[in-house]
Amino acid sequence: MSKPLPAEAVRARSLLSATAREGRARLSRPILLGLASIACGLAQAWFMSHLLATLLGYGQSGWPDFAAAAALALLAIALGIAQERAQAAAGAAARAGLRRRAFARLLAAGPADHRPAGERAALVVDRVEALDGYFARWLPAAALAAAGPLLIAIVVAFEDPLSGLILFVAGALVPVGMALTGIGAALASRRQFDALQHLSGRFLDRMRGLPQLVLFRRQEAEAQALGAAADELRRRTMKVLRVAFLSGLTLEVIAAAVLGCLAWRHGNMLVGGHPDPQAALFCLLMVPGFFAPLRAFSAAYHERMAAQGAAAALAPLLQEPAAGETGLQLAEIPPSVVVTFEHVSLTYDPARGPALADLSFRVTPGEALVLAGPSGSGKSSVLRLLMGFQRPDAGRLALNGRDATTLRPEELRRLTAYVGQKAHLFRDTIRENIRLARPEATAPEVEAAARAAQVADFAAALPQGLDTLVGEGGFGLSGGQAQRVAIARAFLRNAPLVLLDEPTVHLDPGTEVQVLDSLRRLCAGRTAIIATHSPALRARFNRVLELEQGRAVTSRMAGE
The missing domain is CATH 1.20.1560.10 (ABC transporter type 1, transmembrane domain)
Known part of the structure; x- marks a missing residue:
């Protein structure tokens, strides 16, 4: 390994000196x-x-x-x-x-x-x-x-x-x-x-x-x-x-x-x-x-x-500077969000080509857009942009007509409720795992979210209901039950923008049907963007955007 650069030594001494002064x-x-x-x-x-x-x-x-x-x-x-x-x-x-x-x-x-x-x-x-x-x-x-x-x-x-x-x-x-x-x-x-x-x-x-x-x-x-x-x-x-x-x-x-x-x-x-x-x-x-x-x-x-x-x-x-230290803050969370992509491009590694290339679409409140396509087509990249984990290299990403990149990344995450492929549950009660989405939520609000996500249905059969302790990683619950806890978190967060990334990928067909009902209720009245391969999930929502190599190939309504 080469000798540390002088700039690295200067930064190291600066960090140590600053910490010593504190x-x-x-x-x-x-x-x-x-x-x-x-x-x-x-x-x-x-x-x-x-x-x-x-x-x-x-x-x-x-x-x-x-x-x-x-x-x-x-x-x-x-x-x-x-x-x-x-x-x-x-x-x-x-x-x-x-x-x-x-x-x-x-x-x-x-x-x-x-x-x-x-x-x-x-x-x-x-x-x-x-x-x-x-x-x-x-x-x-x-x-x-x-x-x-x-x-x-x-x-x-x-x-x-x-x-x-x-x-x-x-x-x-x-x-x-x-x-x-x-x-x-x-x-x-x-x-x-x-x-x-x-x-x-x-x-x-x-x-x-x-x-x-x-x-x-x-x-x-x-x-x-x-x-x-x-x-x-x-x-x-x-x-x-x-x-x-x-x-x-x-x-x-x-x-x-x-x-x-x-x-x-x-x-x-x-x-x-x-x-x-x-x-x-x-x-x-x-x-x-x-x-x-x-x-x-x-x-x-x-x-x-x-x-x-x-x-x-x-x-x-x-x-x-941390990613969240620059940008504007929201005075309040808007009740609804219109998402607009205008010729958006994103590249992680030039040697691998663009993750997104000249992508444009618009999603309004009460509408759910399903992003479909093979792995690597750019579905997850769209979600990363909307959550502030990446910034577009070109084009315009707008929320309610205003440039989203002017906001702090943490403000973008305040606007969203996210459900991923596999929910991570911590070693705590089911109630506290749901409350993670909004720690200040009251007990009735947590219970309402649990009912909306059908968590209350299986929790009623557990020894202590929502206060039943689960192990790290959701030990003690099935994959479908853990995913419903994640959906309950999204209900409790009550954000105007819902982002779903393969939420049913690891579920059997019977469990998938139950989870889809919860997801349909979650997306109702909100702006929703769903990345999925699931035919059942695509059939539940009426707008599908096919992606291939970061580009929009076709856009169609269900049944077309």
């Missing part, structure tokens, strides 16, 4: 707690140096100094625990905000987002999760790595200027060493997340298509392909870990060199020639405290690299 209040808490912990460490080292100097025969100290050092040690532990909790809270808040925004963008895009479901899931789960370390550990560690060692070096310089200078120089060398070892870390992390996203997407898509893989005897080949993708992820992950270990080794080498310099500087204390043994002990005791924030900084360094790789994938989704 959570500044939460991020400041672990930093302040960390500084307080460092101050406790300084005071504790001062008391400990007095105690050690007394043990070596220099100066006088007693139980009060010991009690003070013990109390400060307990306080430092408490501050450390509070800091970890504050860091976790800051990371969780940042992740929740980013995940909410990413999910909202994916919902706004809807079917217009052509990424596989596995990749979209990896975006809102794995990519956002990878940013936790950046906000929970890296940002506090970076602030404390700048302020903490500086504070310690200044205090040490008051005790011994040369020791303070040594610490200053060592502090300046740490970021240089980490920068040298961190070359290529961001690219390694980006490749690791690309491999993870590829594996996640492939696994989810293959699990969904498992029956087809078994049917065509492709299970062994797919198992090998998944194994190869998993091995690629393992290799990418080990490369990232090698960078993290190398940066940690660089820090330990610098720390050992500083400790050696200070030990040599104050070594004559052991033979009784040091002018201030307590100050010498204090300087030596503060070496671990000086490098503790830098160690946390080094440990979190790979979090920053990983976050840049994850943010580079999230930034295009979160920073580009």
